[in-house]
Amino acid sequence: MPSVATVAILLLLALPAGAGQEKDDATGDPVEQTVVIRSSRLGGEDAAGMVEHVAISSEEAASDDLPAVVGRTVGVQVRTLGGLGSYGVASIRGSTPEQVPVYLDGILLNAGGFAAVNLADFALEGIESLEVWRGAAPARLGWSGLAGAIVLHGRRPRGRRLEMQAGAGSWSSLRGMLSLAGRWRRSDFLVLGSLLSSRGDFLYLNRNGTLYYQADDRIMPRQNNASLAGNLLLKLHSRLGEDWNLEVGADSFARRQGIAGIDSLPTTFASLKTFRQLLQGRLSRAGEDWAAGLELSLLYLHEDFDDSHTPHGELGLGRQHTLASTWAATAAGWFEYQAGGQSGTARLEGRYENFSHHDQVSDREVPGKDRFALAANYRHRWPSGKRFGLEPSARGELQYSHFPGGPLPGGLGEQQPQDSLRPYWQAAISAWYQPLPVLRLLLSAGRSSRPPSLAELFGDRGSVIGNPRLRAESAWRGDAGLRYDRRLPGNRLGLRLEGALFASRASDLITYVQNSQSSVRPENIAAADIMGVESSLRLELWQSLSLQANYTYLHAVNRSSVSYYRGKRLPGRPAHEAWARLEYRWRAPGHAWKLWLDVDYAGANYLDAANLKEDALARLLLGAGLSFRHRRSGLMLILEVRNLLDTITLADGSGRLRPLRDFEAFPLPGLTALVTLRYHVDWGEEP
Incomplete structure (x- = not known):
């Protein structure tokens, strides 16, 4: 729930309380690769x-997921509201x-009134790989964010293959x-x-809102937390x-879910x-030492938020039923x-966004907001x-935003027509040095910016005053x-x-400030x-036993001009986080096994900006999984807990x-198990 739910959460918190085929070295049988590649490449294409x-x-x-x-x-x-398919957003550094x-697939999804992207709104079956950039991101992306970017690569047509899977698990969960x-x-x-x-x-x-009375x-059981989602992906290369x-594609995703409340x-x-709904086309040509391409895309986002079944609403924000839509064309x-041992990448981009919303309760249509x-x-x-x-890089952008005027939330009057014409820029420089064949060093510095969204500039549906x-x-x-x-011969x-x-x-970070009992204003x-x-x-x-592990220490302090925020830790950012996975793979003629154990640790952290509410305690969570693959039949059984x-x-x-919990007053689930049967059959050679 990228927009309405985000604002709802803010106000609620203010209330009290697979790949191709290869040969197995031991058996000579074909085995499908399922290696998870987690690596950082410094220099080369990733020098930025x-x-x-x-x-x-x-x-x-x-x-x-x-x-x-x-x-x-x-x-x-990554913070979630709890449960399969629940709202989840990411923070980088x-x-x-x-x-x-x-x-x-190269299309920016932060658009219009949907400034934050809900990661739960993607079916993992349709994602082939992803990149998480920390610090500077490559010029081919466009906007790189204040601390990095997440790049998802959808499944690509590969060979001739039919795949089917069905799964079931905790809380009557079904997956296909x-x-x-x-x-x-x-x-x-x-x-x-x-x-x-x-x-x-x-x-x-x-705890019924009584934190110190047990x-x-x-x-x-959690109520009204059901979710039903579907995804359809079409691609042609x-x-x-x-x-x-020439690459064309259409990606459709729909979800209906209950909003459980605090x-x-x-x-x-x-x-x-x-x-x-995402439609895109890409035409490209590569020469001996150059490549060029054209890209067209159309993105449509729609949200129907309904809390109108009771006289005063169930979420404490009044009776609401709003429709919100964003169109973005790029x-x-x-x-x-490449020339003379040097290389360069240039990108020119034009983008149009429209954000509109309709209040179903009062039957008032708010004029759309536009951005070029x-x-x-x-x-x-x-x-x-x-x-x-x-490697130096730079980006300049000129934005014109327009709002023809319309009613303010909560019957607070009319907002006058507004226009905004502003330039934005970001730049970075990186250097890498390789003193040894197995060792590479990187330095990077730069400035990044995030223009305010249309909802922040001109208002949201029913809750945000622009x-x-x-x-x-x-x-x-x-x-x-x-x-x-370092890798030794023979793996x-x-x-x-x-x-x-x-x-x-x-600096100039945008914070929502309570404007009335039912509205907020960004400042x-x-x-x-x-x-x-x-x-x-x-x-x-x-090639049988592997260990992956990472650790992050984060010191994030608020330097706000507001006294009760200044000097406090940023909420939802634990000082210490660690994750590790131990994995064992065993192959035999005709079949293969994989076992893994996960350890996930997050340190204590506050969940509110003022650090006044009860903090979230440090937690250590374990996970485990088992997969069995019968190669000749194409069957695979996966159990994950x-x-x-x-x-x-x-x-x-x-x-x-x-x-x-990750968010104040939104609990997370306990043991979650899912068993899945997967089948595939190939009837041709890989391209």
Whole structure:
């Protein structure tokens, strides 16, 4: 629930309380690769910043979700409201979710009134791989965010394959997928559909709003937390002649879910419907030392928020039923070249956004808000030999935003027509040095910015009063990193060590300030100092045993001009986070096994900006999984268990129990199990 729910949460918190085929070395039988690649490449194409590449394995696609996968990467915090399909947003190096751009196949999804992207609104079956950029992001992306970006790569047509899967698990959860990939003449196509449903009625501790009185505490099932989601993906890749490539795609996602409300005030009827439609086309051509392309995309986002079934609403925000929609159209051209040992990337982009909403209760249509943007960015790379490289990049953008006027939320009058014409810019410079073949060092510094969204400038549906005088959020940042990568002959041992120090100073951060009992207004009153340490490890032994681990230390302090925020820790950013996975793979003629154990630790942290409410206690969660693959039949069985010890409460220093949670008053589930049967059959060679 990217927009209405975000504002609802803010006001509620203010109330009291798979790949191709390869040969197995031991058996000679074909075996499908399911290796999860987690690595940071410093220099080369990734010299602009530190990045973690994650290839989605068959096991993850069948039993995981995107918030969990992204949350396991170093330097990233993902917070959810609890349950399969529940709202989940990411923070990179202490940034806010609104400051994290999310791209799907190169298309920016932060648009109009949807400034933060809900990671739960993506079916993992349709994602082939992802990148999490920390610090500077490459010029090909466009906007890189204040601390990094998340780039999702959808499934691509590969070979001729039919795939089916069905799964069931905790809280009456059901999961299914059907996909068909093939080739016709000089074109490859993919059709994929998936469904996910869950009642979400996990057990949690309801303290009835009395934090220090335990006699009325009780364990009860979560109400009105059901979710039903579906995804349809269509892709076509064609080769036009010898040099041209055409890619077209359509990605549709729909979800209907209940809004459970805060833990002590369960709801019965409040609901949210979301819909996303993405259409895109890409034409590209590659020469001997150059490449160029044109991209067109159309993004439609729609949200139906309904809390009108009772006279005063169930969420404490009054009776509401609002429809909100965003259209975003983008046209871009890019050019890459290499000459004289140097290379460059240029991108020119035009974008149009429209955000509109309708109040169903009062039957009032608010005129749409429009934005036109023209942006250009360029990256150049000077390699001084093979051991040193320098890469500057810059982006400039001009935005014109317009609002014809309309009613203010809560019957507070009329808002006058507003116009805004503003330039924005960001720049970065990176250098890398390789003193040894197995060791690479990186330095990076730059300035990033985030223009206010249309909803922040001109208002949201029913809850946010716009502020046309908002300035762009901005941050100066720097980082220093290293990577050690060593592999012995015969794949007997592989070792990758990575580490980074980072710091940033952000200013003009946008904070929602209570404007009335039922509305908020965004203001540029916040600033923040952020610094931290990232480290990661990957160890592989004989292609059978592997260990992945990462640790992040984050010191994030609010430097707001508001006295009761100044000097406080930024909410939802634990000082210490760690994740590790131990995995064992065993192969035999005709079949293969995989076992894994996860450990996930998050330190104590505050969940409110003033650090006055009860903090979230440190937690240690375990997970485990098992997969069995019968190669010749194409069958695969996956069992995954999260929160293995069924932790739903944590005891504080005085012995009082507190619910497990990421957001104040929104509990997280205990033990979650999902078993999935997957089948595939190939009837042709890989392209």
